[in-house]
Structure formats: C-alpha cells, structure tokens
Amino acid sequence: MADFHQNGNIATLHNLRTRPIVEMTYELETFAQNKKMSLILPCLYSELETDAMPRILDELSKVTYLHRIIIGLDRADEAQFRHAKKFFKGLNQNHIVIWNDSPRMLELGALLKEMGLAPKEQGKGKNVWSAMGYLIACEDSDVMAIHDCDIVTYTNELLARLIYPVANPSFPYQVAKGYYARIGNEKLNGRVTRLLVSPLLIALKRVVGDRDYIDYLRSFRYPLSGEFAMRTNILPDLRIPSDWGLEIGVLSEAWRNLAPKAVCQVEIADAYDHKHQTLSEEDANAGLNRMSTDICKAIFRKLAADGTVFTANVFRTLKATYYRCALDLLEAYYNDARMNGVSIDRHAEESAIELFAENIMRAGHFFLENPHETPFIPTWNRVHAADPTFLSALRKAAASDEAEFA
Numbered sequence: 586m587a588d589f590h591q592n593g594n595i596a597t598l599h600n601l602r603t604r605p606i607v608e609m610t611y612e613l614e615t616f617a618q619n620k621k622m623s624l625i626l627p628c629l630y631s632e633l634e635t636d637a638m639p640r641i642l643d644e645l646s647k648v649t650y651l652h653r654i655i656i657g658l659d660r661a662d663e664a665q666f667r668h669a670k671k672f673f674k675g676l677n678q679n680h681i682v683i684w685n686d687s688p689r690m691l692e693l694g695a696l697l698k699e700m701g702l703a704p705k706e707q708g709k710g711k712n713v714w715s716a717m718g719y720l721i722a723c724e725d726s727d728v729m730a731i732h733d734c735d736i737v738t739y740t741n742e743l744l745a746r747l748i749y750p751v752a753n754p755s756f757p758y759q760v761a762k763g764y765y766a767r768i769g770n771e772k773l774n775g776r777v778t779r780l781l782v783s784p785l786l787i788a789l790k791r792v793v794g795d796r797d798y799i800d801y802l803r804s805f806r807y808p809l810s811g812e813f814a815m816r817t818n819i820l821p822d823l824r825i826p827s828d829w830g831l832e833i834g835v836l837s838e839a840w841r842n843l844a845p846k847a848v849c850q851v852e853i854a855d856a857y858d859h860k861h862q863t864l865s866e867e868d869a870n871a872g873l874n875r876m877s878t879d880i881c882k883a884i885f886r887k888l889a890a891d892g893t894v895f896t897a898n899v900f901r902t903l904k905a906t907y908y909r910c911a912l913d914l915l916e917a918y919y920n921d922a923r924m925n926g927v928s929i930d931r932h933a934e935e936s937a938i939e940l941f942a943e944n945i946m947r948a949g950h951f952f953l954e955n956p957h958e959t960p961f962i963p964t965w966n967r968v969h970a971a972d973p974t975f976l977s978a979l980r981k982a983a984a985s986d987e988a989e990f991a
C-alpha cells in the first residue's frame with residue numbers, strides 16, 4: 586500500500602514499491618555472512634494439518650540466508666512428534682522440532698517449578714519463550730525472526746522483509762514489528778486489533794492521561810501481529826507473558842529496554858490472511874474471548890508497573906469510554922470497508938465490542954483481586970542466575986528427543 590507516513594515515535598518502513606525479491610535476498614545473503622539469522626516457528630500440532638503449513642514449508646525451503654529454524658511444537662503426543670519431524674524434513678535448513686510435551690521437557694518444567702520460575706500457563710508465550718531459550722543456549726545466532734504458522738497467504742518475501750531491518754548492519758534497529766492490512770476473502774479482519782486494542786488505547790489516554798507507553802503502543806499499525814524480528818542480544822532480558830498477551834508483551838519490553846530509535850515497524854505483506862478463531866462468547870477461556878482478556882491484563886500490568894494507579898472506578902470509567910470510542914471507530918471501519926467494496930458484519934462487530942467491554946472489566950477485576958499474580962514468565966537471565974546449567978540442559982533435552990524419536 587503506497588503511503589509513506591511516519592508517526593514520529595518509531596520508524597515505519599513501508600512497502601513503497603514492489604522490489605524484486607532476488608535483490609533483497611542477495612542483500613540478506615551478504616548480511617548472513619557476518620550475522621547468523623534464525624527463525625522461530627511456534628506451532629500447534631493441529632496446524633500441521635492445515636493448508637497453510639505445507640505452503641509455508643514450501644516457501645521456507647527456498648530461503649538461502651537462514652542459519653537455523655526452531656519449531657516449537659505444542660499439544661503433540663509421541664506419535665504426533667514423530668510425524669512432525671517427518672513433516673519438517675522437507676526444510677533445506679538446519680532445523681529442530683522441540684517437542685514441548687516430551688518427558689524430558691516436562692522434567693525440566695518441574696525443575697523450574699521447584700525454583701518458582703515456571704511459566705504459569707501453557708500457551709503461545711511459553712512456546713516462544715522455550716524456543717528463545719534454546720536459541721540462547723545455542724549461542725550462535727545474531728538475529729532472529731518469528732512468525733505464525735497459520736498464514737494462508739504466506740510467501741518467503743514476508744520473512745525477508747521482516748528480518749531485513751534487524752539484519753542490515755547499518756540500520757540501528759534491535760526490534761522490528763511486522764504490519765499489514767488483514768483483509769481476506771474481501772473481508773476486514775483483525776477483530777481484536779481493530780475493535781479492542783485501538784479503541785482501548787484511545788480510551789486509556791482519556792481516562793488515565795498522557796503516557797509515553799500509550800503513545801508508543803498507538804504508533805504500531807498492527808500491534809497484535811505475530812511477526813517480529815530482533816537482535817538476539819536482547820533475548821535474555823525479555824520478560825514476556827505466557828498467554829495471548831505475548832505480542833503486546835514483546836512491544837512493552839522493547840519500550841522498557843530500548844531507545845525508540847532502536848524499534849521500527851515494517852510492512853511485510855500486501856495481503857495477509859490466517860486461520861480465524863471464534864469469538865467464543867460462551868467460553869471465557871477460549872477464542873477471542875480469552876485473547877482479549879489476556880491482552881487487557883498485559884496492558885494494565887505494564888501501565889501499573891509504569892506508575893499508573895488503577896481502582897475499580899477507573900476500570901468502570903474505562904469500560905464506558907472504551908465502548909464509546911469503539912463504536913466511533915466502528916463507524917470509520919464500516920465506511921472504509923464499504924467504500925472499498927469489502928464486507929463487514931456490523932452486528933457481529935458490535936457484539937464483539939460488547940464482549941470486549943465486559944472483558945476490560947473482567948481483566949481489571951482480576952488485576953485488583955490478584956495483585957501478586959502476573960502473567961509474565963521470568964527472563965532467561967533470571968533462570969540462568971538461579972541455575973547456570975539449565976540452558977544447556979534444555980539444549981541437551983531437545984537434542985536427545987530429536988535423536989531418540991528419529
């Protein structure tokens with residue numbers, strides 16, 4: 586999409602023209618001579634059975650500049666792990682499938698628990714955190730990228746554009762966040778981003794006042810994208826949530842640890858579509874219902890850690906302000922979609938807003954009632970300080986699983 590707007594907070598790297606992918610690949614191959622680049626794929630076993638995954642595999646096999654691919658496999662039994670290993674055999678790069686539920690990994694999990702350092706919940710955040718631990722333990726990657734495994738519009742150009750800003754040694758960026766317009770089947774998607782995060786940030790600014798952190802989050806065109814890249818030296822000090830707050834958590838950590846000049850966002854695709862979860866109105870622990878609550882919790886915790894005081898009244902006001910802001914934005918989304926001949930189900934969107942408004946209160950209530958319970962996983966630095974042998978044990982366990990279940 587050809588626009589060149591800069592928001593003044595973080596740099597935005599656009600898709601200004603269709604650059605031949607061979608040109609960019611050539612540059613990346615040159616960077617790779619001095620900087621090793623790795624890719625982390627957080628993956629559910631069920632995702633191997635989708636149409637998206639074979640396409641991703643096919644596209645990745647053509648990539649020449651990657652040093653290693655780490656696949657974090659969740660929700661798999663032994664037979665499924667064996668199958669996953671076969672499935673990824675087609676990759677041309679050095680790669681490893683980490684079976685997160687293997688007896689060896691569970692034993693390591695128990696050890697973490699004994700030290701009081703275990704992630705509180707299973708989920709994408711924990712999967713990514715474990716894969717990052719493995720990457721740190723390998724001690725040989727300078728740059729890493731991560732993307733979802735349910736992208737049905739995937740091309741390896743997405744990866745090239747995502748990793749480029751942190752791979753180019755003359756760029757100052759330590760973190761690059763991917764963005765795109767999430768439109769698929771002529772439908773406007775990205776429901777949690779559009780209907781929860783954008784209006785919530787506007788409402789927070791009105792209710793709790795100006796905060797650098799809120800302005801920073803508002804600078805991102807797609808704060809919930811699962812695609813980001815970073816230089817690996819910042820990994821050991823990253824404190825991320827174990828749940829769906831992962832994406833916001835990574836941005837928050839970049840804000841806490843880095844100067845704004847070291848963070849950028851990059852347009853990685855013209856079109857992006859993925860598997861859509863249900864809203865799950867009936868079950869608060871599933872789908873977008875759960876996701877929206879986890880995201881609110883992550884934002885509230887970070888604001889509190891930056892000195893914002895929350896009370897029950899603040900959350901009540903926030904809910905009302907959010908609701909108004911969300912309806913106003915919906916009007917804009919609706920007109921934007923209509924003018925472009927893209928469909929949008931206004932009733933479904935309003936129902937989602939009503940649910941998200943409830944979840945702001947629910948997350949707020951949780952925050953007030955459980956002041957000591959945080960969704961954040963300890964940093965790898967902390968784990969290393971508690972047990973200096975842990976990271977190498979993790980690496981060995983993954984290698985032993987790889988060898989034993991050949």
Ligand SMILES: O=C(O)[C@H](O)COP(=O)(O)O
Nearest residue numbers: 774775776777778809861
């Ligand atoms: O990014 C989002 O807003 C959520 O992942 C939901 O996305 P979807 O509406 O495209 O399924």
